[in-house]
Amino acid sequence: MTATHYPTASLKPHRDESLLGGHLWIFSGALQQPPHWVEPGALVDVKSARGQFVARGYYNPRTDIAIRILTRHPEEAIDQAFLRQRIRQALQLREVFEPQETNAYRLIHSEGDGLPGLVVDRYADVLVAQTHTLGMERLLPDVIAALQAEVEVKGILLRNEGQARRREGLSVEAPIVAAGEVPQRVQIRENGVQFLIDPWQGQKTGFFLDQRDKRKALQKYARGKRVLNCFSYSGGFSVYAALAGEETRTVSVDISAAAIELARENFALNGLDAAMHDFYTEDVFDYLERARTEGQLFDVVVLDPPAFAKNQGARAQALKAYRRLNTLGMQVLRPGGVLLTCSCSGVIGLDDLLGAVSLSAQRLQRSVQMLEVYTHGVDHPTSLAMPETGYLKSVFCRVL
Template sequence: MAQLVLLPGKDRSLARRHPWIFAASVDRLRGRARRGDTVDVVAANGRPLAKAAWSPESKIRARVWTFDPDETVDDAFFKRRIQAAVERRQMMPELRGQDGLRLVHGESDGLPGLIADRYGDTVVLQLTATGPEKWRSAIIGALQRATGCTRIYERSDSDVRRLEGLEPVTGWVLGEAPDEALVIVENGVRLKVDVVAGHKTGFYLDQRDNRLLTRELAAGRATLNCFCYTGGFSLQALAGGATSVLSIDSSGPALATAADNLALNPQLDASRCEWREADVFDSLRALKSDGQRFDLIILDPPKFAPSAAHAESAARAYRDINVFAFRLLNPGGLLMTYSCSGGIRSEYFQQIVADAAVGAGRDARLLRRLSAPPDHPVALHFSEGEYLKGLLCQVD
């Protein structure tokens, strides 16, 4: 097995159990390794540190599989890790019985570059790095054994694969497409999931708890849902007793699915719901000009800052939409505002939202910090895993 030799002093992050090894930390590769091969990681003095997946084309030159230099990375390794990840979720009462669930959350489950989501009896697999790409067959087999699922669909089509020198890969790897649309039930609301063409693996499972909170807050409130996608927040607001829900998104197909989702839930009052295909930034300005006001506003935009290099431009975009949201709120109104940008840290996001309140001329207080549910854990040694951050604010 090839050895990845680190520069002097560059073993400190591994001592803190951070799983990424950047190119700037590497002295040399002793021996030969192909993309995705497992390499022994050693300190400058030769001390064994870990075993990692080699990625010669990425700035993250290797991702650690195990910090035990004596552990073997083989088919049985992935069987153990995936089984353990599934069992951890089964031990959490609030996750039992969920139709939609994240089973494996990359680095935070000790499996860098591997995402697996379950929708009913269908698992969606996403491989974003060379390591899991190398072990695709073992991973598929381990997922099938751990879940008993009848179908597995691969959605390895994220842009990050290109940074690893990998081409997009999609398609059914176990079973075939169901005859009817895949539907899950989330907190009493039925939702269609498009695992082939939907965002991420088909749905935003990371907002499950926050959608439930929206339901709990919506009673008697005129609600505005921006970047609504397929209407998850909107339907929960209706279920919670919102007096009206205006939902805005620029994607016609997403809104068509949202309308289908509403039709799947005849218990909800469709007359209180309006879907609007439009640019959110333009719509917020128009709503302000028209003098409209709301009691609850949800801002769940796409990723404005995929990396720290985009933080400044993203901050302007986040500030703009939050300024308009604060201006559109009635006294006592609530704002649920989110960022899924890895390049925007939690403290910075709060600063942006605070600046937006000042820009809008509103006094506001933070009621609660919002984050992903426990099937999206964050390893204590891997703060980069905390990508979703949110704030629940109230204005005077």
């Protein structure tokens, strides 16, 4: 094959080592000089200080991550054929899902699938796509065409409202149909459990797909128990828990009235009597304070909050919030009960979360047994060369 050439950006000496190790980011400080002649978002060839080809990616002078890598092969053009190949590769990994059991999953997980800045979630016969970077936005027409060619769906929805776009110089946009038709509600299957999702206005792209395996794992602890699901959203953990046994009773708490209503619908969709379970539209911290004051106790407590820290500057405050949340969760947990505690803050590591749990337990003079630890799940792969792209930590504990 004939090599394909793009404008060149040269690295400072020894700044190609992480790239050779598999990393996909080049920070602005690693460049010999910013390639001012290259249009923001355009494709560039990255060369070492010795002039050797290292990688190819897209460039944005507006961000600290100046270049995001797409390929290390000089003969590989970044075009629709390239995108189709990456999508096929991603689809092969998702073949682990039995379609009759699970028809909702993350199809493209950004750097984890070799397409930085792109997220695509599949909900039955609908795709919901997000672009977070200027370079991927410029490739979007080819991305949509490649998705249509490789995935049989009825519609593709673009949800480009993420605040990360502003850092890239992109606008935050209202959802828009990119291809076909996308209904207001989509019914999906996950491990045989049914859910209604709102692809237009729902949290993230409509559902928290990264907690699939944790919802399933919860069932063995929930059978016949009283389960509190905090930040319950559309009732994912609650529905799984209620399906674990007829004697199981759940309490779902979320500040969004629309989410609580959707949770009730999801109970009914799975043949569960919502009247046998409790639902509260309330701030979780307020609810936990009230439950503690009233002396309420649960056998299982699920703490799955939104990200408390979006960046390093919010890290200290986030750690305080995790400590407070886990302390409150333990205070309404029956001795010997199971706590599922989670963090989706990228700047909070597993050790940080475990430290928050440990400090909460020490404060309450309770001991903790760590039972199971989970990350994102098979459809949210991360590169070993880029541990910083991991974000989700979920830990099952027994609190004595």
